[in-house]
Amino acid sequence: MRIRLGCEMRYAFPYPVPMVVMLTVHPSRAGALEGPDTIRTDPPVPVATYRDSFGNQCGRLTAPAGAFTIGTDVVIADDGRPDPAVPEAEQHAIEDLPSETMLYLLPSRYCESDLLADEAWRLFGHLPPGWGRVQAVCDFVHAHIAFGYEFAHRDRTALDAYAGGRGVCRDFTHLAVAFCRALNVPTRYCTGYVSFIGEPEPHPAGDFAAWMEVFLGGRWHVFDPRNNAPRIGRVMVAYGRDAADVPLTHTFGPNPLVGFRVWADAVAVIDHLDVDTAEPPEEPLPPQTMVTRMG
Structure with missing residues (x-):
């Protein structure tokens, strides 16, 4: 594809x-x-x-x-395949984690995992560690936060999103990241393109969105608490501790x-559209402008 x-x-x-x-x-x-x-x-x-x-x-x-x-x-x-699911992926003991993942266990500006630790263990501590527990976090966050673009606020943290129960994709992600870190799962905040390929028509032409990756079973896996379903055509632009980094x-x-x-x-x-008039883009940027290539 x-x-x-x-x-x-x-x-x-x-x-x-x-x-x-x-x-x-x-x-x-x-x-x-x-x-x-x-x-x-x-x-x-x-x-x-x-x-x-x-x-x-x-x-x-x-x-x-x-x-x-x-x-x-x-x-x-x-x-062309949806985000993969690996239900058998196991959670690592902290002492067995690669050193480069340790940063993603720590609290950060928008993900106060230390302040949400008691709630995380109250809500999810009874569940077996691993993929199922992370999915339970996403299920909870997806149901707990009401989505609306009018709810966007650049200063809202995970703790605020939990208390207020509303937000946009970054708020869903910040809260899920904070819960997972509190449960000792290395979790990083991701931003990039989320497409609507394979979704029922009519649908938009794609959007920038936030999701997270967790380290289970020796590698990073995608979880999307906002959509809470696998998507086709997810393309990452950047990742970090939270939205402040990316x-x-x-x-x-x-x-x-x-x-x-x-x-x-x-x-x-x-492909069948006239590229001079098709959406996107409505007004293409001129080809002679300064460009940079990925390294």
């Missing part, structure tokens, strides 16, 4: 503003890209790249004053976003 994915963000900056962006596909999937994964800007500006401490690909640029557009558009190969864009100044679009569609669905 081939998936066309990308995004477009439009700003109106009052003065030049430095930015760090995480918009390109995670380096672990770079080999599946059909061409360079690019950061495109209009007007064109230089884009420097680096890897952060988690191994995510980041772009640095300075947006000029006035109208400014930044985005990506790329095709990636995908196996913002799509970080502006060192005002953040006057005036337009935002995301797409993640099976190419077969859009």
